[in-house]
Amino acid sequence: MEHSMKYLMAIYGNDDVWNSQPPEAWQQIIKETDAHNASLFASGELLGAYGVADQTAAKKVRVVEGTRTVTDGPYIEAKEYLGSIYVVDCDSLDRALEIAAEMPSARFTDIEIRPLLHEGKPDV
Amino acid sequence: VSFATVTDRGVDPLHASSIEDLLRELAPQVLASLLRRGSPFDAAEDAVQEALVAATRQWDRADLPRNPKGWLVTVARRRLTDELRSRRASRRREIDDAQRGPADVQLAPAADADARPAGDDTLTLLFLCCHPSLSQSSQLALTLRAVCGLSTGEIARAFFVPESTMGQRISRAKQHIRDSGPQFVLPDADEFDARLQVVLHALYLLFNEGYTTSAGTDLVRADLTVEAIRLARAVHRALPDDGEVQGLLALMILNDARRAARTSDDGSLVPLAEQDRGLWDSSAIEEGVALITDALTRRPLGPYQLQAAIAAVHVEAPSSDETDWPQIVGLYELLMRIAPNPMVTLNHAVAVAFARGPRAGLALLAPLDDDPRMATHHRLAAVRGHLLELAGDAAAAYEQYRLAARRTTSRPERHYLEARAARLKAQA
Numbered sequence: 156m157e158h159s160m161k162y163l164m165a166i167y168g169n170d171d172v173w174n175s176q177p178p179e180a181w182q183q184i185i186k187e188t189d190a191h192n193a194s195l196f197a198s199g200e201l202l203g204a205y206g207v208a209d210q211t212a213a214k215k216v217r218v219v220e221g222t223r224t225v226t227d228g229p230y231i232e233a234k235e236y237l238g239s240i241y242v243v244d245c246d247s248l249d250r251a252l253e254i255a256a257e258m259p260s261a262r263f264t265d266i267e268i269r270p271l272l273h274e275g276k277p278d279v
Numbered sequence: 280v281s282f283a284t285v286t287d288r289g290v291d292p293l294h295a296s297s298i299e300d301l302l303r304e305l306a307p308q309v310l311a312s313l314l315r316r317g318s319p320f321d322a323a324e325d326a327v328q329e330a331l332v333a334a335t336r337q338w339d340r341a342d343l344p345r346n347p348k349g350w351l352v353t354v355a356r357r358r359l360t361d362e363l364r365s366r367r368a369s370r371r372r373e374i375d376d377a378q379r380g381p382a383d384v385q386l387a388p389a390a391d392a393d394a395r396p397a398g399d400d401t402l403t404l405l406f407l408c409c410h411p412s413l414s415q416s417s418q419l420a421l422t423l424r425a426v427c428g429l430s431t432g433e434i435a436r437a438f439f440v441p442e443s444t445m446g447q448r449i450s451r452a453k454q455h456i457r458d459s460g461p462q463f464v465l466p467d468a469d470e471f472d473a474r475l476q477v478v479l480h481a482l483y484l485l486f487n488e489g490y491t492t493s494a495g496t497d498l499v500r501a502d503l504t505v506e507a508i509r510l511a512r513a514v515h516r517a518l519p520d521d522g523e524v525q526g527l528l529a530l531m532i533l534n535d536a537r538r539a540a541r542t543s544d545d546g547s548l549v550p551l552a553e554q555d556r557g558l559w560d561s562s563a564i565e566e567g568v569a570l571i572t573d574a575l576t577r578r579p580l581g582p583y584q585l586q587a588a589i590a591a592v593h594v595e596a597p598s599s600d601e602t603d604w605p606q607i608v609g610l611y612e613l614l615m616r617i618a619p620n621p622m623v624t625l626n627h628a629v630a631v632a633f634a635r636g637p638r639a640g641l642a643l644l645a646p647l648d649d650d651p652r653m654a655t656h657h658r659l660a661a662v663r664g665h666l667l668e669l670a671g672d673a674a675a676a677y678e679q680y681r682l683a684a685r686r687t688t689s690r691p692e693r694h695y696l697e698a699r700a701a702r703l704k705a706q707a
Contacts, residue, residue, distance in 0.1 A: 159415065159416040159438070160688065161439075196443075196444070196447060197447055197451060198447065198448070198451060199416075199417070199420075199440075199444050199445065199446075199447040199448025199449070199451060200444075200448075201444065202440055202441060202444055244416070244438075244440050244444070245414075245416070246414045246415045246416055250414075270688045271688070272688055272689065272690040272693070273439075273688060273689055273690065274439070274689070274690055274691065275487075275488075275689050275691075276541075276542075276548055276689060276691045276692060277548070277658075277687075277689060277692050
């Protein structure tokens with residue numbers, strides 16, 4: 156049975172991807188993205204949308220044998236890293252795919268869509 | 280909630296179990312009363328919500344207004360008049376709108392002049408709120424607010440979304456209803472059945488939203504089940520000869536009867552075969568069985584009737600081993616004929632496994648591997664794991680449970696499937 160689900164939408168890219176758009180194109184992308192976000196909020200589907208700061212600001216934490224270690228950034232060999240995240244709540248996967256395809260960023264990079272785990276129990 | 284207090288004419292306020300119950304029963308009647316006079320849907324609904332809030336603040340259990348519905352209608356109508364006046368004023372600033380006469384709400388007859396069966400009002404409102412042009416989540420949200428009288432905050436908490444998000448969803452749905460034309464009438468005969476199907480599906484989803492959530496973790500969610508049953512009762516009152524309406528009500532009541540046994544103390548899932556049948560609600564079972572027995576005499580048979588019949592066979596068995604599996608197999612075969620879908624095929628395979636042995640059930644699963652809707656569905660792997668376990672193939676069952684656990688999007692179900700896998704490993 157199809158029912159409303161929350162989805163994480165993650166926009167990935169790298170410096171080549173971001174630099175493929177000239178500054179004036181970015182202004183347009185940002186404007187269109189803001190308008191798209193506003194329409195998703197108005198339809199009651201957008202729970203949150205966040206741009207992620209540059210990877211040079213990223214930290215990684217790991218606890219090894221009880222000791223915290225902190226390192227900088229994602230693995231340098233990562234081909235693409237996170238650019239922004241959305242959480243939407245919509246009626247079907249089809250609708251989620253439609254929302255992703257409307258995102259201006261979809262014109263030059265991939266948008267990953269992942270269903271979020273919910274608290275619903277199966278009928279037993 | 281005491282449904283005994285609901286009569287065909289409305290509610291006996293002296294016997295309503297709480298002010299909240301009383302308000303939820305009266306909400307659709309008050310809204311209906313405003314809409315019947317042609318008030319715009321969105322403003323009328325806001326006014327009713329404000330009247331409900333005012334009543335919550337002002338009413339005293341020991342000293343209710345003599346005519347609670349009249350009180351609510353009067354307050355709501357006053358709010359509506361204020362709102363429409365201010366809307367007209369702001370509109371006048373922009374355009375010279377000479378055609379608009381005084382709002383008819385100001386000339387309306389006495390507050391409780393309309394004495395129609397409450398079930399009819401609820402039905403008419405459900406047709407409005409479950410308009411096929413609205414998304415399913417909007418239908419559910421609008422129904423909870425406009426028909427059940429829940430606040431936006433309560434609805435938001437029930438669906439785990441921020442209140443602002445839910446507010447947007449509801450307000451857009453209300454504008455859509457307002458703009459979709461006139462209003463407070465039942466659909467025409469030629470589209471009545473199709474529209475009723477949309478309403479029933481929305482109630483079924485609403486029920487499942489509440490039913491499939493962990494008991495105790497969020498009481499608001501459990502309320503959704505109560506509201507869904509309450510609405511299904513109202514539809515059944517309005518359409519007593521409709522077998523599918525009766526079947527849906529029976530299905531809800533029979534499933535809800537098992538609620539207390541479905542979850543263990545730590546919140547984990549208890550499968551049907553392992554449930555403590557002493558925890559089942561016997562009076563609910565009695566009511567549900569009577570409803571479905573009557574519904575099955577009506578034609579044509581529909582999927583809700585058949586699902587309720589299956590639920591009835593389950594709850595009538597004194598123990599899991601004494602379940603009449605051949606009858607359940609037969610009912611699933613009927614269901615596959617009238618409403619085929621891969622989930623029904625899957626459930627049929629489970630019934631066959633219990634009626635004729637796990638290998639017979641496993642054989643029926645094979646075609647589902649080629650069905651793109653099911654091939655990677657966690658439920659297929661979970662069922663296969665269960666049947667393999669019954670067939671004694673613990674190693675293959677373990678793999679299927681792990682696979683199903685990775686694929687489910689339900690956190691409690693993932694936990695349950697991991698536990699099944701762990702149990703098999705411990706036995707190995």
